[in-house]
Amino acid sequence: MTPLIFVTGGVVSSLGKGIAAASLAAILEARGLRVTMMKLDPYINVDPGTMSPFQHGEVYVTDDGAETDLDLGHYERYLRTRLSRKNSITTGRIYENVIRKERRGDYLGGTVQVIPHITDEIKRCIVEATEGFDVALVEIGGTVGDIESLPFLEAIRQIRTERGPDKALFMHLTLVPWIAAAGELKTKPTQHSVKELRSIGIQPDILLCRSEQPLPDSERRKIALFTNVSERAVISAVDLDNIYRMPRRFHEQGLDDLIVERLRLPAGPADLREWDAVVDASEHPVDEVTIAVVGKYVDHQDAYKSVGEALKHGGLRQRTKVQLKWLESSDIERDGTAALDGVDGILVPGGFGDRGFEGKVLTARYARERGVPYFGICYGMQAAVVDYARHVAGLAGANSTENDKASPHPVIGLITEWRTASGEIERRSEDSDLGGTMRLGLQEQRIKPGTLAREMYGKDVVGERHRHRYEFNNRYRTQLEDAGLVISAKSMDDLLVEMIELPRAQHPWFLACQAHPEFLSTPRDGHPLFVGFIRAAREHKAQAGGRLLREVR
Missing domain, CATH: 3.40.50.300 (P-loop containing nucleotide triphosphate hydrolases)
Known part of the structure; x- marks a missing residue:
């Protein structure tokens, strides 16, 4: 035992x-x-997957696709052990298991009670x-x-x-x-x-x-x-x-x-x-950068717990203090991008729903046009794709079908909307269950040689954890690539776009991924994308007239 x-x-x-x-x-x-x-x-609740971030905070995802409490993020950041759905149990899960057994007849017609049946199920788990x-x-x-x-x-x-x-x-x-x-x-x-x-x-x-x-x-x-x-x-x-x-x-x-x-x-x-x-690096930095995090739950920062920690981890790897400037995307949508002026890097994290999405698109455009290092995660990648489609590729009205089902250019959509056996577009987003089409858990992707992503990871195949429903619409791949967008990583079957970026000749560091790399960042090891992003922010700051950077060995 x-x-x-x-x-x-x-x-x-x-x-x-x-x-x-x-x-x-x-x-x-x-x-x-x-x-x-x-x-x-x-x-x-069976799990926190459908709970409001304002109430519950971040939904942390494990390798096997379990949607769990944010405390599992703390556990994995402190331990080398990878956790799974077995490591997160709720009252809802326990009762679901017991009721399923009762319906199967496992209790042989006996009266099902909290003691011993519920407590026995807890002990079994x-x-x-x-x-x-x-x-x-x-x-x-x-x-x-x-x-x-x-x-x-x-x-x-x-x-x-x-x-x-x-x-x-x-x-x-x-x-x-x-x-x-x-x-x-x-x-x-x-x-x-x-x-x-x-x-x-x-x-x-x-x-x-x-x-x-x-x-x-x-x-x-x-x-x-x-x-x-x-x-x-x-x-x-x-x-x-x-x-x-x-x-x-x-x-x-x-x-x-x-x-x-x-x-x-x-x-x-x-x-x-x-x-x-780790403590020494955090308490004796040699540099400092300010990163704007533009999201829709910034008044409840636990919703982005792993993102904030991963940014700090990226700084630890190069003895850099990371100051986080939390900005509400709805405010940028309403008031414009002035709040982004002077930051050293911009990160747009994941999310769901149309509230504040146009603010994220404006943020991606600001970073793209001003040469500010940009890191888009999940919805942050989708916002960057929508910006590029509208303002570079000339696809007026481009959007995600999550926010506009009637968009003339649905560059982001459910797989069921753009891929069928006959090759025809099939719009069924209104029929999709909230969790039914979710892509969850660790999945491998192949990185394109010669890209910024390949430089960051230093290898051709990587695994990252996912949590999303909407995807890059493959029907726009060629059109957006012809307009200069770089698709730097795809799923192993070549079906799904995993990462996009801008050519280095156009932008010093502009990268976005459909996965959630923050879930694999730890204070002792960091994560290649976050380390690279903070390094780019340091370089941007130096070039913008900030104090000289000191090399960290």
């Missing part, structure tokens, strides 16, 4: 359970252990996702006390009882608020949170105490006394201005030693040099 570390949260939500758990996982991996992670979310690893961390979403999470908490309580304390461990993240008027840290919320856990049969083994101020020894002793947790296991999780410092901070407090001892893990000493290098 794989030893399990269950991570719960108390007092309030948004304390950072995902990052805290991922930081611990990073230390255990640095000690030579094979580590995986899992998220149990209490909402009834945990075993399936974690088997074969040296240790696994399982994060339970929500806050202790929420009615929605009770089946998950009951399931992990049963696992601890069945496996014993050397195979299952409870780690609880709580808030220790600083009351400025009193000038004190208050431990009572943590005490009540632990009391709530104990009332359902779970005694935490470790407490991570989130606070604005470092936790004094006196407060640690007090918390230990009233929660029945050893003082050594009360860990200070003080606010940090750099989340990549957290593995080192936890290691200095002996958190990983405590877990290795409790679970009897075959671990060596922790080698955190890679994380120290």
Whole structure:
């Protein structure tokens, strides 16, 4: 049985359970252990694929095409382990599985109940996702006390009882608020949170105490006394201005030693040099650039969590601080492109729907005509294609059928709209289910020699993760290529356009891709496209009269 570390949260939500758990996982991996992670979310949606980004934030996509919680992005950025749909489970998924079994007759006519049937299904999913690893961390979403999470908490309580304390461990993240008027840290919320856990049969083994101020020894002793947790296991999780410092901070407090001892893990000493290098690069930059991110959810930046992180990773690889200027595409649509003046690079991320799309098209045109480095992702590629079709190829009214089904030049559309067995255009977008035509997961593409894309990747075939419904309309390939657009990557069967760019003679760095490369970027390794984009932004800044760039070896 794989030893399990269950991570719960108390007092309030948004304390950072995902990052805290991922930081611990990073230390255990640095000690030579094979580590995986899992998220149990209490909402009834089967997955977040159709949830509003304003409510849920980013939908993170795995290699096998699972649409998951953004915490899986944190997990993969901190670990070398690639995750899958098994690593993201919701209440909706659990009930869907159980109801499907009931309809098949698997329960032999018995009454289906939360206990044991729902809890058994939760335990089965945990075993399936974690088997074969040296240790696994399982994060339970929500806050202790929420009615929605009770089946998950009951399931992990049963696992601890069945496996014993050397195979299952409870780690609880709580808030220790600083009351400025009193000038004190208050431990009572943590005490009540632990009391709530104990009332359902779970005694935490470790407490991570989130606070604005470092936790004094006196407060640690007090918390230990009233929660029945050893003082050594009360860990200070003080606010940090750099989340990549957290593995080192936890290691200095002996958190990983405590877990290795409790679970009897075959671990060596922790080698955190890679994380120290990440922190050093971020805190001692030699250059700085400003990147405009033009999207439709910028007031809720969690919708672009991986994009923001990947841009920063691209800067880390060359000791460059990346300042992000978030711009609402609807504002650019209404007010024009003045807000883009003076930026060193422009990125247009993915999205759905017509709101703000014309602002993205204006942004692509601005970057193309002004020579500003441009990186388009998914919808950002489609916006660049529409701009090029309208303003260079002379295709008036060119658009995506997502936004204008009557467009005279549907340069972007569903595959079913432009490809049929007879070769005739078949318009069926109004019949398409929201998720039914989605292209999801890791897919390979072949890169054209001599292109900017080939220079960035340094190889001919690459795999990237996708999440979209609409594609470049192949009926316009020849026309747009004749007008100068470079199609620099296509799917392995040559059917789908994966990347477009402008010739280097026309623009220093203009590249857009249909996939989502941000999902494969990590702070330790970066991603070739983001590293290249930030390098281009540095060069643009220097040529525009910015301070001289220093070479980074």
